[in-house]
Amino acid sequence: MTKLSVNINKIATLRNSRGGDVPNVVQFAKDIQRFGAEGVTIHPRPDERHIRYQDARDLKPVVFTEYNIEGNPVESFLKLVLEIKPTQVTLVPDAEDAITSNAGWDTIKHKDFLVDVIKEFQQNGIRTSIFVDPILKQIEGAKATGADRIELYTEAFAHQYSLGNKDAIKPYIKTAELAHNLGIGINAGHDLSLDNIKFFKDNIPSLLEVSIGHALIAESLYLGIENVIQMYLHKLK
Template identity: 80%
Template sequence: MTKLSVNINKIATLRNSRGGDLPNVVQFAKDVQRFGAEGVTIHPRPDERHIRYQDAYDLKPEVYTEYNIEGNPIPKFVDMVLEIKPTQVTLVPDSVDALTSNAGWDTIKNKDFLVEVIQEFKRNGIRTSIFVDPDLKQMEGAKETGTDRIELYTEAFAHQYGLGNKEAIQPYVACAELSNKLGLGVNAGHDLSLDNIHYFKENIPGLLEVSIGHALVSESLYLGVENVIQMYLQRLK
C-alpha cells in the first residue's frame, strides 16, 4: 500500500492570515494521524509565510508516523533538519519568491552540491529524497547523488489528466520503472487529488508515498478531514 503523507502547509497559511494560533498546526497533524494518515509533511520557506521554523520543532514530538520536511537546502534549512532529524528530508529547488514548488532539480548540473548535502543528512540517519521532473536522465542523475528516493513532480500529470489526457502518465511510469531498477524509492506529489490519485497509483510501479496538501485541505472543507483521509486511503489500497 502506498503511504499517504499529509502536507499541512495550508493549515499554517490559514492560521497566519489572522494571527494567533487558530487553526493549530500541531493539533491538525495529530488529528490526521489519528484519522489514518501515515505521515505528515511540512515545507517551511525562508519567509515563513505558512509553516514556520518553530512549527517544525513543535511537530517533532507529536509526529509518530513518518515526518517529512521539504525545502531548499539553504544553510538555515540544513541546520534545522539536522537538529530535528525527521524520518525523511525532501530536497526541493525552490527560489525564495516561489509561490509553490514549480520545478524539479537538475540532478546532473547540481550533482556535486546534492552529493554533499545528501551525505550530511545520511550521516545523521535521515532518509533523503529529491524532487525531480519526470525525465529519465534526471533519474540517472539522482542515482549518482546517493539519494534514497526521488519524488516525482506531478503537476503536469494532474493538469493533463484533468483535460482527459490519461497518456500523460507515461513519462511517470517510465521514470518509476527506471528508478526501481536503479534501486531508488519512488515518492510523488503536487496537485494530486481525490480525482486523479487512484489512476496515478494504479499505474506507477513501486509507489511508496504520496504527499498531498492543497487538494486534501480544500476537499476537506466540503467533506470533512476524517472522511477525506479515509477516501485517500481507500484509493491508495
C-alpha cells in the same frame, strides 16, 4: 499499499492569516494521524509565510508516523533539519519567492552540491528524497547523488489528466520503472487529488508514498478531513 503523507502548510497559512494560533498546527497533525494519515509533511520557506521553523520543532514530539520536511537546502534549512532529524527530508529547488514548487532538480548540473547535502543528512540517519521531473536522465542523475528516493513532480500529469489526457502518465511510468531498477524509492506529489490519485497509483509501479496538501485540504472543506483521509487511503489500497 502506498503511504499517504499529508502536507499541512495550508493549515499554517490559514492560522497566519489571522494571527494567533487557530487552527493549531500541532493539534491538526495529531488529528490527521489519529484519522489514519501515515505521515506529516511540512515545507518551511525562509520567509516563514506558512509553516514556521518553530512549527517544525513543535511538531517533532507529536509526529509518530513519518515526518517529512521539504525545502530548498539553504543554510537555515540545513540547520533546521539536522536539529530535528525527521524521518525524511525532501530536497526541492525552490526560489525564495516561489508561491509553490514549480520544477524538479537538475540532478546532473547540481550533482556535487546534492552529493554533499545528501551525505550529511544520511550520516545523521535522515532518509533523503529529491524532487524531480519525469525525465530519465534526471533519475540517473538522482542515483549518482546517492539519494534514497525521488519525489516525482506530478503537476504536469495532474493538469493533463484533468483535460482527459491519460497518456500524460506515460513518462511517469517510465521514470518510475527506471528508478525502481536503479534501487531508488519512489514518492510523488503536487496537484494529486481525489480525482486523479487512484489512476496515478494504479499505473506507477512501486509507489511508496504520496505527499498531498492543497487538494486534500480544499476537499476537506467540503467533505470533512477525517472522511477525506479515509477516501485517500481507500483509493491507495
